[in-house]
Amino acid sequence: MNRLPLFASLALSALIASCSDPESAAAPETAVALSAPERIAANFAVTQEVLTNFQGMDDEMRALCKRAGGSSAACSTYRVSLINHGPAIAADERDWVLYFHSVRRSLALLNSDAFTLERVNGDLHRLIPTEKFAGIARGESLPLDILAESWMQFASDFQPRLFVVGADGEARVIESTDTDDLSDIVLPINKNDPNNWKRAPDDANMLATASTRFERFTADDDIASVGEPDWRGRIIPQPLSTEVLAGAPVVLGAGIAIDATGLADGSVRALEQRLTQLGLSAKSDDAYPVQVTVDSSALAGKPAGAYRLVVEADGARVTGADTDGAFYGVQSLLALVDLNSNSLPQAVVTDAPRFPHRGMFLDVGRNFHSKQVVLKLLDQMAAYKLNRFHFHLSDDEGWRLEIPGLPELAEVGSQRCFDLQENTCLLPQLGSGPRADNFGSGFYSVDDYVEILRYAADRHIEVVPEFDMPAHARSAVVAMEARYRKLKDSDPAAAEAYRLIDPEDDTRYLSVQFYNDSYINPCVDSTYHFVGKVIREVKAMHDTAGMPLQTWHFGGDEAVNILASDSFEVGPGKDPQKGDTSADMRNKPWSNSPQCQKLIASGEVKALDELGELYAKRVSQLVADAGIPTMAAWNDGVKKIGNASEELATRHNYVNSWAPLFWGGGDESAHFAQTGFDLVQSHSDYLYFDMPQEVDPAERGYYWASRYTDTRKTFSYAPLNTAQQAEVYPDRDGHGWEATSPAPEFADSVRGIQGQLWSEVVRTDEAVEYQVFPRLLALAERAWHQASWELPLKAGQTFSAETTFVDKQALARDWASFSAALGNKELLKLDRAGIGYRIPVPGAVVEGDRVKTALPYPGLALEYFDGDQWLPLTEGTDPQTVQSLRTKSADGNRSGRPVALDVSADLSAK
Numbered sequence: 001m002n003r004l005p006l007f008a009s010l011a012l013s014a015l016i017a018s019c020s021d022p023e024s025a026a027a028p029e030t031a032v033a034l035s036a037p038e039r040i041a042a043n044f045a046v047t048q049e050v051l052t053n054f055q056g057m058d059d060e061m062r063a064l065c066k067r068a069g070g071s072s073a074a075c076s077t078y079r080v081s082l083i084n085h086g087p088a089i090a091a092d093e094r095d096w097v098l099y100f101h102s103v104r105r106s107l108a109l110l111n112s113d114a115f116t117l118e119r120v121n122g123d124l125h126r127l128i129p130t131e132k133f134a135g136i137a138r139g140e141s142l143p144l145d146i147l148a149e150s151w152m153q154f155a156s157d158f159q160p161r162l163f164v165v166g167a168d169g170e171a172r173v174i175e176s177t178d179t180d181d182l183s184d185i186v187l188p189i190n191k192n193d194p195n196n197w198k199r200a201p202d203d204a205n206m207l208a209t210a211s212t213r214f215e216r217f218t219a220d221d222d223i224a225s226v227g228e229p230d231w232r233g234r235i236i237p238q239p240l241s242t243e244v245l246a247g248a249p250v251v252l253g254a255g256i257a258i259d260a261t262g263l264a265d266g267s268v269r270a271l272e273q274r275l276t277q278l279g280l281s282a283k284s285d286d287a288y289p290v291q292v293t294v295d296s297s298a299l300a301g302k303p304a305g306a307y308r309l310v311v312e313a314d315g316a317r318v319t320g321a322d323t324d325g326a327f328y329g330v331q332s333l334l335a336l337v338d339l340n341s342n343s344l345p346q347a348v349v350t351d352a353p354r355f356p357h358r359g360m361f362l363d364v365g366r367n368f369h370s371k372q373v374v375l376k377l378l379d380q381m382a383a384y385k386l387n388r389f390h391f392h393l394s395d396d397e398g399w400r401l402e403i404p405g406l407p408e409l410a411e412v413g414s415q416r417c418f419d420l421q422e423n424t425c426l427l428p429q430l431g432s433g434p435r436a437d438n439f440g441s442g443f444y445s446v447d448d449y450v451e452i453l454r455y456a457a458d459r460h461i462e463v464v465p466e467f468d469m470p471a472h473a474r475s476a477v478v479a480m481e482a483r484y485r486k487l488k489d490s491d492p493a494a495a496e497a498y499r500l501i502d503p504e505d506d507t508r509y510l511s512v513q514f515y516n517d518s519y520i521n522p523c524v525d526s527t528y529h530f531v532g533k534v535i536r537e538v539k540a541m542h543d544t545a546g547m548p549l550q551t552w553h554f555g556g557d558e559a560v561n562i563l564a565s566d567s568f569e570v571g572p573g574k575d576p577q578k579g580d581t582s583a584d585m586r587n588k589p590w591s592n593s594p595q596c597q598k599l600i601a602s603g604e605v606k607a608l609d610e611l612g613e614l615y616a617k618r619v620s621q622l623v624a625d626a627g628i629p630t631m632a633a634w635n636d637g638v639k640k641i642g643n644a645s646e647e648l649a650t651r652h653n654y655v656n657s658w659a660p661l662f663w664g665g666g667d668e669s670a671h672f673a674q675t676g677f678d679l680v681q682s683h684s685d686y687l688y689f690d691m692p693q694e695v696d697p698a699e700r701g702y703y704w705a706s707r708y709t710d711t712r713k714t715f716s717y718a719p720l721n722t723a724q725q726a727e728v729y730p731d732r733d734g735h736g737w738e739a740t741s742p743a744p745e746f747a748d749s750v751r752g753i754q755g756q757l758w759s760e761v762v763r764t765d766e767a768v769e770y771q772v773f774p775r776l777l778a779l780a781e782r783a784w785h786q787a788s789w790e791l792p793l794k795a796g797q798t799f800s801a802e803t804t805f806v807d808k809q810a811l812a813r814d815w816a817s818f819s820a821a822l823g824n825k826e827l828l829k830l831d832r833a834g835i836g837y838r839i840p841v842p843g844a845v846v847e848g849d850r851v852k853t854a855l856p857y858p859g860l861a862l863e864y865f866d867g868d869q870w871l872p873l874t875e876g877t878d879p880q881t882v883q884s885l886r887t888k889s890a891d892g893n894r895s896g897r898p899v900a901l902d903v904s905a906d907l908s909a910k
Contacts, residue, residue: 036093037166043086045176048158049187051077053151055194056201061147062576068107070149070579071567077110078152082142091135095167098127099418101159101431103760104148105514111145120420122396122429122474122515123159149579151199153707154692155186156700156761161433163418171418171434178433180763189697197697204734205707208696210885210899213843217854220812231820232345235335236777237385237784238818239351247313249343250288256280256333257287262294262326266458271330274383277833278339289315290333294326305385306352309333311344321352324460328353328385335383339828355719357654357680357752358783359388360776362768365395365468365475366430366759368414368442373765375455377772379833382459384780389456390553390656390754393444394467396474396511396518397429400443401465403537406483406498406530413479414443422478423485430760439763446541453545463547464632465538468555469531470615471511471589474518476500480530498530505593508585509561519559519589522615523596532622539626551630552623556637557658559612561589613640617647624649632680634658635668644676654678654751660685660705661739662731666722670742673749681753685709685732686717686725687779689771690758693838698897700761700771707732711822712815712856715778718790719753720746726799727806736801743795755779766836773830773837774822774857787814823857827890839887839896846879851901853885861888865898 034042053076057065065075080100098115101123109117114134115127127144136142152158160180163173177185190196191207198205206212233244256275260268275281299306299321306321307329316333320326332351336344360381362369378389393400399413415425418434425436432440444452456463469476480500487495500520511518520527535552542549562568563585571580588608590596599605605614616638623631631650635657638644644653655677659665665683673679684691684705691709692701699708706713718724723739731737757771789810799805830837842862843854851873853862862873864882871877873885879901886898 035166036089037096037164037170037172039086039089040096040098040164041172041174043084044174045083045085046162046174046185047081047083047187048185049079049081050152050189050196051079051145052195053153053198054200055198064108065147065149066573066576066578066580067571068147068579069568069571069581070105070107070147071562073577073579074150075107076104076148076151078146078148080144080146082136082144084136084138084140084142086138088138089136091133093135094129094131094133096129097165098162099165099171099428099434100125100127100162101429102148103157103159103430104150104152106146106148108147109144110147111143115144117146119514121427121517122513124427124429153189153197153199154697154699154701154703155182155189158182158186159431160185161428161431161438163428163434165418165434173433173435180431180438180767191697200733202733202735204730205695206734208694208841209902210842210844211902213694213841213899214845214852214854215843217843217856220816223809223812223816226816226820228824230817231824232338233336233347234817234821234825235332235349236818236821236826237781239332239349239785241350243348245312245346245348247346249341249345250311250313251341251343252280252288252337253342254284254286254288255282256290257282258290258292258330260292260326260330262292262320263323264458266454267323267327267460270382270458271327274331274334274379277379278334278337278829279832280334280337290318290330291315292318292320292326292330294320294323296321299325303352304356305387307332307349309347309349309351311336311347311349313346324387325352327382327460331383331385335826338825339832340824353385353784354786355750355752355783357388357754358386358780359390359464359680359752359754360386360772360779361390361392361682361754361756363392363395363757363759364400365392365398365472367432367439367763368398368400369439369759369768370442370765371444371448371452373768374452376833376835377768378452378456378459378461380773380776380830380835381461383829384777385784386776386780387461388464388752388754389461390464390466390756391452392466392468394475395472396513396515397426398440398442399475399479401449401538402443402445403534404446405533405537406479408479408483408486409476410443411479412482413475414441416440423482426475426478431763439765449541450545453542453547457545457547462550463542464551464553465549466553466555467534468557470520470522470527470612471518471557471559472513472555473500473520474515476530477518477520497526498533499524499526500530502590502593502595505590505595507587507590507592509587509589510563510585512558512560512562521590521593521595522611522618523590523593523599528618528622531619535622535626535628539628549626549628551632552619552626552628553632554616554619554637555634556612556616557634558636559589561585561587564588610640612637613647616641617649620648620650620653624651630654632656635672638672638677641677642675646676652678654680656680656682656754658682658684658688658756660732661722661725662737666739666742669722670746673742673746677749678751679749680751681719681722682756683717683722684756686714687754688756688758689775690756690760690762693771693775694841696841700767702758702760703732705732707734709775710856711775711778712819714755714775715781715815715818716811717753717782719782720750721791721793723797723799724791724806727801727803728808728811730801738798738800741793741795741797741799744793746793753779753783769836770838773835774827777822777826778818781818787811789814819857820859823855823859823890827857827859831889831891831893836894837889839889839894841897841899842885842887844885844899844901846901849879850875851877851879851882851885855887860890861892862886863888863895864901870895
């Protein structure tokens with residue numbers, strides 16, 4: 001690009017403008033007094049936009065991607081535009097560096113030699129002005145086109161908080177980017193240009209529009225119709241049996257009074273809090289009485305958590321097989337309540353849970369989330385009978401729990417700021433920018449964690465803490481190196497005691513999140529001193545809370561060098577579908593560690609490939625020594641274990657099986673069952689709530705496992721016979737795939753299922769609630785209730801898009817029942833609890849002189865924009881006045897994302 005004529009023109013325009021602008025003319029001394037970094041931070045606007053996604057690329061561009069080291073030689077291009085709304089930045093003002101975040105590795109600057117592009121570590125990149133920098137005039141927009149690895153298909157691929165660092169070393173956020181609202185930073189992806197939004201030429205996904213949503217939401221209308229009596233009696237999650245009795249619904253004008261002699265005081269308080277949230281607290285002596293008892297003999301032979309609920313005109317009775325069951329019975333009573341009419345039907349419910357492990361996972365390592373949102377999540381888990389809170393408390397980007405005796409974990413490892421030496425904090429990542437005043441930084445104190453534990457225990461939820469190692473451990477590594485530097489002169493032994501690296505290990509590698517220094521070393525004793533210390537301190541917190549630590553999750557995932565994969569070759573290579581890299585970047589992690597070489601020479605392990613297994617075994621022994629009965633890991637953390645019961649010291653062991661089903665995730669689950677592990681099914685293409693909720697670039701989410709996972713897709717998940725999903729949903733690119741069922745005995749190894757929210761692009765508490773809800777309710781349904789359309793396991797039975805084993809009509813009817821209860825009853829309860837769930841974007845078409853609309857679940861009001869204001873949509877609304885539509889929340893206080901009405905989509909002939 002020839003930029004000089006444009007620059008000269010804009011500079012002349014700026015000069016003329018400044019002469020005629022009284023404000024500009026009056027303040028030249030102020031402009032001069034401010035440094036270039038100060039002026040950039042105060043006056044620059046920044047936009048980011050996708051130019052071209054992969055689409056096979058032309059030969060020249062793909063060759064460039066290969067030489068630049070892009071994975072599989074597949075790249076996209078995007079543009080960062082710097083727009084100067086202030087005084088000019090002169091050509092000789094080059095004493096600054098622009099830092100920015102990119103979740104894709106940015107490999108080359110394509111259209112300018114005015115900057116040098118460098119990646120610092122992880123997602124942090126920088127642009128350094130060169131001698132070719134010609135300045136940026138007032139009013140000039142300087143486009144910088146960048147070659148990036150892979151593709152960028154959703155707005156959330158871009159990150160906020162660009163910052164500039166001057167010669168004084170001070171980092172200043174560009175003020176216009178200091179926000180978590182990307183609407184002014186990211187230009188819309190062009191939905192009309194496949195090159196702008198498709199990942200590959202054969203990407204068969206369709207972008208969501210008003211008309212495509214309408215078609216999808218109405219596809220089953222001729223199969224499933226749910227009347228009001230049906231959804232009023234529908235409990236989420238669905239019980240084993242519900243008999244709605246004759247008689248008028250019970251009106252709850254005076255609220256509900258619970259007499260729960262069989263429950264602990266904390267559980268009673270939790271139920272009273274739930275009543276208060278819903279506006280159902282007892283208001284007088286006339287409150288509807290609910291008697292709660294525990295009687296195991298009355299439910300003999302039933303599993304833990306079983307209960308019986310009887311709702312009659314003069315009161316309700318809940319009988320639990322144990323305290324869990326008694327608690328769940330009250331939650332089912334509240335699930336029957338319709339808040340719009342403040343009533344509930346008379347009914348008899350007999351119930352028991354399907355799985356003992358019904359989990360929800362929250363990542364607070366990548367971005368920190370407040371104690372308040374954790375407590376709100378626990379409230380809703382309890383309301384829908386989920387009983388395991390998997391708490392991901394560390395990752396590369398943050399350590400989130402105070403550990404007595406290791407203050408650096410909180411002081412350094414929990415903070416992100418601009419300190420290239422990382423003595424006081426971690427490097428900025430994931431849009432946190434240079435300051436520690438946002439969700440990039442934060443930790444829970446010991447008191448905070450104890451409070452969370454007690455809060456969970458009162459709601460019959462076990463907290464499963466996870467500290468991810470040996471990979472995903474950069475926050476711990478950096479914190480312990482800061483500790484080492486602080487103590488090495490005054491107390492060398494203390495400095496070495498918890499060090500997590502072999503200082504002589506110069507192995508070069510790249511982690512999945514693009515770090516070169518994020519793995520702890522499994523061959524040094526100080527690693528296990530550190531792990532043991534953390535286990536003991538966390539166990540002490542659980543003891544203080546009166547909630548004994550039952551499960552230790554050590555993570556264990558993704559300890560690989562991605563540059564050693566088949567997506568790369570030693571360059572300059574000849575394979576056009578592999579990225580070039582150097583030979584010394586192709587080593588396995590810890591290859592050059594003298595301590596690991598010594599361990600291999602001793603015979604304790606035979607090869608580098610066994611170091612992950614070594615780590616798992618040693619941690620298992622530490623867990624067992626601490627008296628903790630269960631150890632857990634992500635499945636790749638124990639993939640080399642041949643027999644769990646023989647090789648691990650812990651009595652019980654399970655894996656979270658997370659691989660996408662279309663990539664063989666079901667086969668991986670079967671493998672771990674065969675090697676003696678219990679399974680918590682966590683497959684990413686159905687149960688990762690960081691995936692977008694529809695194929696719309698405006699949605700937030702990572703999408704490596706699925707272009708979308710909406711509430712219905714999660715609802716359709718069959719946790720035992722996962723192979724049947726191949727018949728119901730396509731793969732990430734919209735294509736069919738095949739999967740084969742394991743033998744029936746596989747079911748004996750499945751202890752439950754779990755939903756996951758990873759937080760790379762989930763920066764705020766509000767984003768947590770948007771991503772989790774209402775998908776959490778579909779998760780609860782599958783964890784608690786086995787549906788009729790879930791097929792029994794038949795060894796060797798193969799499913800694909802062409803097979804017809806699944807009763808899709810039964811699935812559609814079941815979804816209709818669930819969605820009717822969700823839309824008509826449960827969303828209002830989420831509103832009352834202050835949950836900012838995702839409000840669905842409506843489907844709509846024009847049929848003659850009518851606007852026909854559809855939603856994935858009924859019961860919500862719609863509005864339209866007529867060019868001037870938002871108005872209620874009615875049967876008589878003229879389509880010609882409708883520019884866009886949006887859905888209201890159940891309580892009417894919030895609105896969803898608007899969608900333009902496609903007036904050309906006339907289905908009058910349908």
